[in-house]
Amino acid sequence: AQTVTQSQPEMSVQEAETVTLSCTYDTSESDYYLFWYKQPPSRQMILVIRQEAYKQQNATENRFSVNFQKAAKSFSLKISDSQLGDAAMYFCAYNDYKLSFGAGTTVTVRA
């Protein structure tokens, strides 16, 4: 079974600053997908960014980017120019045919 580990239960960032969330996973597969999802207090799961394992180039979506290290099985999320609306719980997820989620990291943004 695939396992996803998020070692930071909480992270705090000053508005306009950068924060990096860590994620490691365990798999024996070579082709898979990795995701970061955001869950605000409304509890709606919102896709932030997606990475395909066979692509070496790190994915970027506006202020969100990832550092994908396949050999190390590491998949961190960087949020640049943090905004108050970024405050939420962030989940790293591994997908071969279903999503396996980490325990999440709560991000708070200080004004």
Added chain:
Amino acid sequence: DTGVSQDPRHKITKRGQNVTFRCDPISEHNRLYWYRQTLGQGPEFLTYFQNEAQLEKSRLLSDRFSAERPKGSFSTLEIQRTEQGDSAMYLCASSNPRVGNEKLFFGSGTQLSVL
């Protein structure tokens, strides 16, 4: 198309009662997933369907839980003889990997409270 729809949004029930939740996936999404999430935790996989076939069930899905997806469209998740430990958010998601899209789209969830 407005995305994945779940009904009801909230359900309060007494221990021992049966409850049923409904999920309507995005049109033409052939995969449908059910997850359970407790406060402060990540969602846990329960089961998934490819069209009308239920392809996998987690060991979390006890014999009190049953899910169906007749005709490969909407799905229902029924919990019989509810227990207080069943209190959680039940999330539904759908995807369409046939078009190379591995992204799962989630509904807003059904929050179950068992008293």
